[in-house]
Amino acid sequence: MGGTTTSAGATRATSRGRIDKRQAILDAAFTVFADRGYARAGVEEIAEVAGVAKHTVYNHLGDKENVFHAAMEATGNAVMAENVAAAEHLAMDGAADPDAVRSRLEDVANRLLVQCCDPRSWALRRLLNAESASFPDLLESVWGHGADRLRQTLADRMARLSLAGVLRTCDPVEAAEQFLALLTGPMEARSQFGTRPVPEAELRGVVNAAVSTFLRAFQSDHLSATASAAAS
Amino acid sequence: MGGTTTSAGATRATSRGRIDKRQAILDAAFTVFADRGYARAGVEEIAEVAGVAKHTVYNHLGDKENVFHAAMEATGNAVMAENVAAAEHLAMDGAADPDAVRSRLEDVANRLLVQCCDPRSWALRRLLNAESASFPDLLESVWGHGADRLRQTLADRMARLSLAGVLRTCDPVEAAEQFLALLTGPMEARSQFGTRPVPEAELRGVVNAAVSTFLRAFQSDHLSATASAAAS
């Protein structure tokens, strides 16, 4: 991999420069779209933020609409990958110790919540929400597999927890869905749709409340007895 | 004064005509804003939909931004009033019969969900979410007291259920918050941010799941025993 000639290096550098420029445009585009909205965002400002000429944006991505789609898809993938990665932390390598379950859930809940409260995450959801009426295909291409992947990943872990006897028998998809709802639902109001940062403490409160409620509802009965005994 | 019916009628008709026209503008404005977004919406189209001249809109509301604020505030109040009314159906006039509790919760959950899935409700949330970055005061003036009123109303009922021994001792605000989260959280994904209608059956499923989980987590222990026994 090191024996490239000069010309190859130059080519790679150029191509890398092209890729970098494209990425810079996409990043800039998402930034601008994020705090102006689709309609208010100007291609010129995107170009300025990206440090390229206006027309270069057109050369690379052809269209304002396409710039939008590409930028959304790109950051959508990035955000989703992080979310799924966070969800994958919910493993079952330990024993069925009730406290361990709780702390694991809290851990993954915390990770998920931090991801969800990331400004980029809020911006993504905001744009998705705002423009899904104007661009019906947007949801499918951006959120489409992503959201499902997160829910499915979480559902997988729930299923394994259920099989392991930690959680009671239940529909794992529903459990995952409600776990996420308990987690992210309260954030919308508290963070004012992401316009105001939520203090760390409040965030922890939400995590604890969500996990507590979730466990009360889904923990196996014999465990919940011990757990509630321990909690008291 | 009051002698002639005609003059009184005429006067009232005029004044009513003005009010009607203003209301027509606000309604039209919300409709147009709802499916175009703030920036894409044209004052001209609003006027057309309202059946008035473009300038009449300016005469009544002065400014596109102000039209937006007024329209949002108006439908925001309407939507919130309905939501609160739905929440107020959660009363405790019956005995502490577990089945009664469940069916009451399901009833109010259903009402709330129907409200939340109303296209106007989705549009309101979408616009609020989309434009709260551009108009920071919007949230306060539209959602501001409304959202709290819903949560507080629901919390009040939760507190009374708790006092009556139906629900276990808990923070009623948190309980209300999570009840709403379990209810509305899953809808966001299922209805694609409100762009696709959710079939009645699926809606009922969400209601049942939410109520079930909520009861499992918050019902008093001695009742939940009987309840689960009855459910099986």
Place this chain on the structure above:
Amino acid sequence: MGGTTTSAGATRATSRGRIDKRQAILDAAFTVFADRGYARAGVEEIAEVAGVAKHTVYNHLGDKENVFHAAMEATGNAVMAENVAAAEHLAMDGAADPDAVRSRLEDVANRLLVQCCDPRSWALRRLLNAESASFPDLLESVWGHGADRLRQTLADRMARLSLAGVLRTCDPVEAAEQFLALLTGPMEARSQFGTRPVPEAELRGVVNAAVSTFLRAFQSDHLSATASAAAS
């Protein structure tokens, strides 16, 4: 007409009210036109300043253009009357004493200059100048006889001074014209077209310079000899 005293009184009062209102509109119109220009001035603002409803302006004067013409004519007449009155102060009741001539000229020059530097005068000239291209008839109807009347009045006095042997034989109209030119010409630059007030001292300087030059050019030779002897 005049049958009942009451109705006549009422009528007269009403009619007076009408006249007052009309005058108020014209005054307000001139004020607004003066500091906004014709095109920028709004009928609404005129109505507000006059303290009447917008449509009342139309009732009284029919048209924005007509409002403008009427307002210009009215203040034009007023300004011109004052100017002519000032010019008429140049009388020859005294003897042909050189010093008396100078002081009389200075007196009338001062009066004329004060009139010309009146904000209303500047505004009138400014509007006349600005809009005479758009309304070709304006000059005729506003300045038309007025300007001539001033020049003729002044020329009359010059002629009498000439006949009295105080001024040398000359074309009195030309003398009047140049007298006015020497007087008002320097003011244009000094007062920045009337946008900045000219200090009293500078004003006197202009008067003195104008009168001196005028006398040097137009005083009878035998008098100018004595005058210059006296001045030295």
Place this chain on the structure above:
Amino acid sequence: MGGTTTSAGATRATSRGRIDKRQAILDAAFTVFADRGYARAGVEEIAEVAGVAKHTVYNHLGDKENVFHAAMEATGNAVMAENVAAAEHLAMDGAADPDAVRSRLEDVANRLLVQCCDPRSWALRRLLNAESASFPDLLESVWGHGADRLRQTLADRMARLSLAGVLRTCDPVEAAEQFLALLTGPMEARSQFGTRPVPEAELRGVVNAAVSTFLRAFQSDHLSATASAAAS
């Protein structure tokens, strides 16, 4: 500078094209502003007259107000340069022959008057007068140094004439000011603020009268004696 390569030529052509377009816009702008006034003038018409698209005007000059300022400044400079050039013709290369002085003054007076009666000159003054209330900085930036430069140039020549014994000892600035006043003052009324052309003959009459009066007032005494003797 003759051996330019093709690329240099192309570059120059392009850049010249840009400059030409900008100049075309400024010229068109002044024309339109001149016969419509600032407020009535439309950017669209300016663009049409200039033969460019409306937005090109904005690309080059950014703003209607800025278009106005730039156009005023440009023609202001041009007009003033011509005026100063005319004033500079008042030289003293000949002897102190009274007739020579008169003819020289008449020459320069004629040149100045021709400049002042140029439609562009009238338009410039009209706009300056009309809009100096709305744009207080306009006078400074357009007339500012220009008017002074003319007066100072003329004053310089007056001073040299005075030193040469042709004119009597006097304040040269005041002499210049009054010379201009005698020249341009009468034109305002006669040309109806520049709306009607003044016949050549009348123009000469004004020049002769102005020079005559000026000389009578400012020529050295011993010369004026000979001059008046010659004139009779």
Place this chain on the structure above:
DNA sequence: CATGAATGAGCATTCATTCAT
């Protein structure tokens, strides 16, 4: 490929004017 100049369409807003009361 990257750029700067140019374009045409679209939009919020203002204003003189008319209608109904």
Place this chain on the structure above:
DNA sequence: AATGAATGAATGCTCATTCAT
């Protein structure tokens, strides 16, 4: 006669997009 509401036309300005270099 006086008013307030309503209108249609006009205007400054922005923006996505294309052309020539």
